[in-house]
Structures are given as structure tokens and as C-alpha cells.
Amino acid sequence: MIKAILARIKQGHRTMRYPKEPLPLPDRLRGFPELNRPSCPPNCRLCADACPVGAIDCSAGLSVDLGKCLFCPDCVDACPHGGIKYTNDARLAANRREDLVVKGGEERRLAQALDAKMLKLFGRSLKFRSVVAGGCNGCEADTNVLATVGWDIGRFGLQFVASPRHADALWVTGPVTANMREALLLTYEAIPAPKLVIACGACAINGGPFIGSPEHNDGLGDLLPVDLYIPGCPPHPLTILDGLLRLLDRIDK
Amino acid sequence: MSRKYLLLQNGGAVPMSDVPLLSGEEFLTEIVSGVDEGWRVVSYFGAREGAALKLYCLLSYKSEAALGVMSTLLTAPSFPSLVASVPQLHLFEREIGEQYGVSFEGHPWFKPVRFQHRLGNAPGADPEKPATIGVTDFYRVEGEEIHEVAVGPVHAGIIEPGHFRFQCFGEEVLHLEISLGYQHRGVESMTVGGPVGKTLKQMEAVAGDTTIGHTLAYAMNVEALSGARVPARAHAIRGIALELERLANHTGDLGAIAGDVGYLPTASFCGRIRGDFLNLSAEICGSRFGRGLVVPGGVNFDLESERVERIGSRLTAAGDDLANAVGLLWDTPSVMARLEGTGVVSEQTALDLGLVGPAARASGLNRDIRRDHPFGIYALSQLPVETARTGDVYARTLIRWLECEKSLEFIKEQLAQLPGADIRNPVGEAGANMLAVSLTEGWRGEICHVALTDGEGKFSRYKITDPSFHNWTGLAMALRDGQISDFPLCNKSFNLSYCGFDL
Numbered sequence A: 001m002i003k004a005i006l007a008r009i010k011q012g013h014r015t016m017r018y019p020k021e022p023l024p025l026p027d028r029l030r031g032f033p034e035l036n037r038p039s040c041p042p043n044c045r046l047c048a049d050a051c052p053v054g055a056i057d058c059s060a061g062l063s064v065d066l067g068k069c070l071f072c073p074d075c076v077d078a079c080p081h082g083g084i085k086y087t088n089d090a091r092l093a094a095n096r097r098e099d100l101v102v103k104g105g106e107e108r109r110l111a112q113a114l115d116a117k118m119l120k121l122f123g124r125s126l127k128f129r130s131v132v133a134g135g136c137n138g139c140e141a142d143t144n145v146l147a148t149v150g151w152d153i154g155r156f157g158l159q160f161v162a163s164p165r166h167a168d169a170l171w172v173t174g175p176v177t178a179n180m181r182e183a184l185l186l187t188y189e190a191i192p193a194p195k196l197v198i199a200c201g202a203c204a205i206n207g208g209p210f211i212g213s214p215e216h217n218d219g220l221g222d223l224l225p226v227d228l229y230i231p232g233c234p235p236h237p238l239t240i241l242d243g244l245l246r247l248l249d250r251i252d253k
Numbered sequence B: 001m002s003r004k005y006l007l008l009q010n011g012g013a014v015p016m017s018d019v020p021l022l023s024g025e026e027f028l029t030e031i032v033s034g035v036d037e038g039w040r041v042v043s044y045f046g047a048r049e050g051a052a053l054k055l056y057c058l059l060s061y062k063s064e065a066a067l068g069v070m071s072t073l074l075t076a077p078s079f080p081s082l083v084a085s086v087p088q089l090h091l092f093e094r095e096i097g098e099q100y101g102v103s104f105e106g107h108p109w110f111k112p113v114r115f116q117h118r119l120g121n122a123p124g125a126d127p128e129k130p131a132t133i134g135v136t137d138f139y140r141v142e143g144e145e146i147h148e149v150a151v152g153p154v155h156a157g158i159i160e161p162g163h164f165r166f167q168c169f170g171e172e173v174l175h176l177e178i179s180l181g182y183q184h185r186g187v188e189s190m191t192v193g194g195p196v197g198k199t200l201k202q203m204e205a206v207a208g209d210t211t212i213g214h215t216l217a218y219a220m221n222v223e224a225l226s227g228a229r230v231p232a233r234a235h236a237i238r239g240i241a242l243e244l245e246r247l248a249n250h251t252g253d254l255g256a257i258a259g260d261v262g263y264l265p266t267a268s269f270c271g272r273i274r275g276d277f278l279n280l281s282a283e284i285c286g287s288r289f290g291r292g293l294v295v296p297g298g299v300n301f302d303l304e305s306e307r308v309e310r311i312g313s314r315l316t317a318a319g320d321d322l323a324n325a326v327g328l329l330w331d332t333p334s335v336m337a338r339l340e341g342t343g344v345v346s347e348q349t350a351l352d353l354g355l356v357g358p359a360a361r362a363s364g365l366n367r368d369i370r371r372d373h374p375f376g377i378y379a380l381s382q383l384p385v386e387t388a389r390t391g392d393v394y395a396r397t398l399i400r401w402l403e404c405e406k407s408l409e410f411i412k413e414q415l416a417q418l419p420g421a422d423i424r425n426p427v428g429e430a431g432a433n434m435l436a437v438s439l440t441e442g443w444r445g446e447i448c449h450v451a452l453t454d455g456e457g458k459f460s461r462y463k464i465t466d467p468s469f470h471n472w473t474g475l476a477m478a479l480r481d482g483q484i485s486d487f488p489l490c491n492k493s494f495n496l497s498y499c500g501f502d503l
Helices: A002-011 A046-050 A074-078 A116-122 A138-147 A181-190 A202-206 A237-247 B024-037 B087-100 B187-191 B197-204 B208-226 B232-260 B264-285 B305-330 B333-339 B347-353 B357-362 B393-416 B467-479 B484-494
Strands: A033-035 A063-065 A084-086 A101-103 A126-132 A158-160 A169-173 A196-200 A228-230 B006-008 B012-015 B040-049 B052-061 B066-074 B078-080 B103-105 B146-151 B163-169 B172-179 B434-442 B445-453 B459-465
Touching: A002 B264, A002 B305, A033 A063, A033 A101, A046 A074, A074 A084, A126 A138, A126 A181, A138 A158, A138 A169, A138 A237, A138 B208, A138 B264, A169 A181, A169 A202, A196 A202, A228 A237, B006 B012, B012 B208, B024 B040, B024 B052, B024 B066, B024 B078, B040 B066, B040 B087, B040 B445, B040 B459, B052 B434, B052 B445, B066 B434, B087 B103, B087 B347, B087 B467, B163 B484, B172 B467, B172 B484, B187 B197, B187 B459, B197 B208, B208 B232, B208 B434, B208 B445, B232 B264, B232 B305, B232 B393, B232 B434, B232 B484, B264 B305, B305 B333, B305 B393, B333 B393, B347 B467, B357 B393, B357 B445, B357 B467, B393 B484, B445 B467, B459 B467, B467 B484
Parallel strands: A126 A158, A126 A169, A169 A196, A196 A228, B078 B103
Antiparallel strands: A033 A084, A063 A101, B006 B066, B012 B434, B040 B052, B052 B066, B146 B163, B163 B172, B434 B445, B445 B459
């Protein structure tokens, strides 16, 4: 027992202070992309051709679909003109699928808070039921991490629960494999209304690296109404936490 | 040892025409007598060849670091099963059966593996019948006081889906059947015609917690097929990343095991320390899971000297915290009482089933690809292989900790002596009509990738065997005659991949 107490003292208090204080992130983290369209030569589509999942569109200006983006370094490596640069800004979550399409020079469209009625219901207590529908355990691992002492989402009233009957929201990871489709829909039905749906990670949003496989649905698509899209492959835990706090009106900047 | 296999090295490629084509009978005899001599089956799969189906068997002989490969042509949709004499083939045969409509005569347990669509038809195979996930002929124990417990596919936590059926007599588990396939994304079918840009990204997510292990095997195959060489510095960085992946996952497992026996100090410390190791991977390549680091020909990111220093000091701090957190387990009798004697897999069972990785080593099998078929940096820098005897949850916990210690030392050693300057060499076109084999030791154990190329150097078949493919049956055996309440603990002590199995 004494050893456990000594260990407790040694390990210290390690819960991060976000959102009260910013969280230092690795310099190489690939977060929100900065687009520098003026530097693009005419008809250049090196970045679009290099993108393995077709997230970049050069046809009308330069745009990146963060819902498809794997945040890999391929486009940056392919572009000699400095047209795309990742920043280590991990705030990425949005409410609408179209808000995930980033164009140069536009204002950020980060997730907005729920309406007043939903905030009254869920603002101080939101419980999730996770369904993994083909996820590779990357999104799952970095969702799980939110419950550790380092992140401690319990302090915001957020919790992952064992039964859909206890849940307010469905948490979807993976591209929705044919073999999980029914289980996913049944779980959604089992959650009492009103309920939210969260699509976590590139797979759940648009199929991720597996986009185009006939064995799955390329993400949620129109299968269920999504309230929060969390981009990334997998999303950094901060991307997840930041999105949730915005949804619950705990962050306004 | 004069077998009819073509011998090759880990990370080697050979012309397909050199792969011995044996008659069905010879092929089967070679498997049986090879296994009797100490060879182990690392992969056994089918590939379409014109209208016929060719079966490839790949075996390993660890004391000579040799891999052997041979093939046979099927002209009918049936083939004799060897499971009665070589149990480690049981899932491979079922897999070939499901992927090509071959029936293996005499297989005692011939059921779907993943409820997936066929990749092709064996000559004369019956038309594919649509399979419904989870609908199969589950094994049942009959009796007045017998009850059945069915769990999944959706589990209580944030866990991948799978279906578990327990046949119980009171608390005692007489039998556990594990039925998977829910995660099937069609990775192997998507690789055909590649490599294309997203092939590497798919390899990163075959099992997303084993990004480095799988991308490394994939990169080794592409390098073997194209004759590319990898700079020494890249080998070292790959090794560092692979050991960081092992550290992060082992730390998570040590915490999860502590959590499942209700010992919360270690559980909560390890949950946080695991993140420290993941953050070190992000320090190297920007991703906590090593995404974007390994590429054919080398690595994408270099470690400049300040970064090396930063990683070194953070690694030491995390290592100290880990030693402190895990040390509590061995000093707490109530923890030890729950770990010892729970979920025993005997050495013989582990050998018969062909278990790999920490689960095999915990049952006394001395196997580790890093030493037995050294690749990359491990050809120069060896890690001692740790084994235990008892095969219980305690042994699987202990092995993880011992491996953490070795990985910590290994990374520090590599950071101190990073060689050369180049990190990436150009990679040419892949050779036509070749077969390449690469094995790596991921944190769960042996990862095997086999690539076959067509006349244009494109993948005609890409076979991935995740360690979980070998080990899920080990978990089922660990539960036999145990208590059903021990399932979560046993499950954590294996911590197998669903998507890596389901692909």
C-alpha cells in the first residue's frame, strides 16, 4: 500500500488543462492545412494527383476535403511551389459535411454549438455508445485515450457507456463494413431519442484509406444523420476533445 | 533437412517460375514431414492462375533463418485437409475454402472465417452462396445444466466487434467459440493491380495499432521486388519506430490488465504513459500511430540531433514512470493471485496451434522474427528474446514488461548511434512474375506479407497474415475449463486485433 502511495506521489497530477490552456503539440503534427493558391502555376495539379484518396481538388481554385484527407505528407512532398502546408493546429471538427472542405483564404468553419434545447439536455452530460464498424483501432485507441487521466473527459460530463439505452449519442468509427451495417443501425435504434451521431475519423466520414471498396459503405454517408464530423486518420485526441467541447458550447473561440 | 521447398531469406524475392510446383500428394507430404522436422507454417494461401487455383505454402525454419516456399495446382474444388496431423493449418484451410470455394476433406471445423466474398473460384467450385455474418453452425454442448452465453458483435467498451459464444457449466467454460469477420474491409482485394498511392495507406491501417509493423513488411516487399536498397539510417529509424509501437501497446496492455483485476493505480498510470510513447512517435513523424513514416526505400522523416536528444530524455522519463507503475503489480499479492494460473495455454497447445509473439513466448516457445529471421536494423543489433514457462495471464503480463525493458534499451542505443545521412532511396518498378516474402515482429507477433506480381510487375495477389490470425484460437484455448468471469482478463492478456484478422 505504501508503495502505491509513493508511486502516486511520483506520478503526480497529469491531467492536461485544455481548454483553459493550449496543449503543446508536436511540430510535425499534420493538422489544419494552409493553402497558398497564389503560388500555384496555372493548370498544376501535382498535389491532387499525389493525393491517394482524392481529397484535393484543383479544378476551381485549390481545396482540400478534410473528410477524405488522411493527413499524410504526400501532397506536401509532391508540391515544389509551397501551395499546401500543414500546420499543427489540431482543431478540425465541423457540424456539416461541406464544412470540411477547406479553400484558401476562407474563414474557418469549426463546429458550432448545439441549439438551446439540445444544450439544455446534453450540455452538462453527454453519454456515447461506440460502435466500431470496420475501424482499424487507430480512432478507437485515440478515443479510448480520452478516458485516461491525461485527458479525463469525465470532467466535462462526457462518458462512453456500455449500453445504447444509457447513451445520448452514437459514436461511429470505421467505414461501415457490410458485416457491421445491421449491428450499427440496430444500435442507433436502441438509443433513446433525441440522439446525436458522431462520425470519428476519415473512415467513418468517407471511407478513409479504404475508399471505394465494395465491402463497405465508404463511411456513414446518408445512412444516419451526423451531428459532428471529426477528421483525421486517426484524429488526434485534441481534435476529438475540441470538437466535442465546441458542440457543447464550452469553447467559443 | 532436404525438403523440396525453394529456400529464401526474409525480405527476399524470387521469380515465380522458380517456386517448386509439386503434385498435390507431394505438397501435402512436404508440409507434414517439414512440420515434423521443426518447420512452421507462416502462410498458406491460394492465388488464381488462369482457370486453375494455385496453393502456396510458406514455412519457416528458425535455426537456419530459412524460409521455404512451394506450390501445387488445384484442378478440382476439393483438397485433403491436414488439420488432424498439422493443427496449425486449421484456419488457413478454412480461409482458402472461403476465399476460393475449395472444400478441405476431413477438416473437423470447416466454417466461414470472415463471411467475406470469394476472391475467385477454384475450378469446378459451386457458385458462391451469400453468407450472413454470424450465421454459422456454432458448436454446442448439450446437457441439462449447460447454458450458452453469446456476446457481441457490439461490446461494452470502445472495442472492435466480434462474436463470442461460451458453452458453460455453471461458471466453468467448457468451450469458447470466436466468430469474426465484422471488420472485413476487403484489403486483400484492393491491393490487386497495385501498388498505387493508397496501397501504402491501406497497409498503415490493416491494423491501425500496428502501423509500423505492417508498413515495414509491405515496404520490404516492394524493396525486394524492385531491388531497392534502404539507407542504414532509415533502418535505424524504422527500428526505433517499431519498438516505440511495441512500448506504447505493451504499456496500454499492462494498464488494461491491471484495470481488469481492479488494480487502478497501475491502470491509470499506464493509460497516461502509453500516451507518452505515442507522443514520441508523433515527435518523429507527426502521427501518434506512425502514419506517414515508413515508405518503400526508407523513411519520410529524419531525426536531427536536437530531436534525438528530446526523444531520448522524454523516453527515459516515460521509461522510469513505467517501471514505477508496473513494479506495483509484482508487489501486490491480490494482483498476483488473479494473474497466476489464470488462462493457461500449455506449451504443447501453443506449438500445435502455431501461436506467435508474446503469447507464444509466454507459453515457452522461443520464437521472435527479430532474431529468427532478422530484418533491417535487427540484423546488426540483436534484442534478447524473453520467454516464460507458465503460459498464464501472469506470463503474458511479465513477457510484456520484459519486452518493454528491452525495447527501451534498444531505442536508447539506436538514438545514440544513428548512422549515415540519407533516409530514403528511390524505388524503381517492381519486377514482373515475382514472389516476395517479408516478415516482421510486430508487438503482437509475427506479421507475414507475401506479394505475387503479374507480367507487368503489378500485384496479382497480396497475402497478409496478421499475428492475430494465429493467436485467436489461443485465446479460445486459454478459456477452456476456466471461469467465464476470467474472460475479460484473458482477452486483455492476448489483446488481439479484429481488423488484422478480418482484413
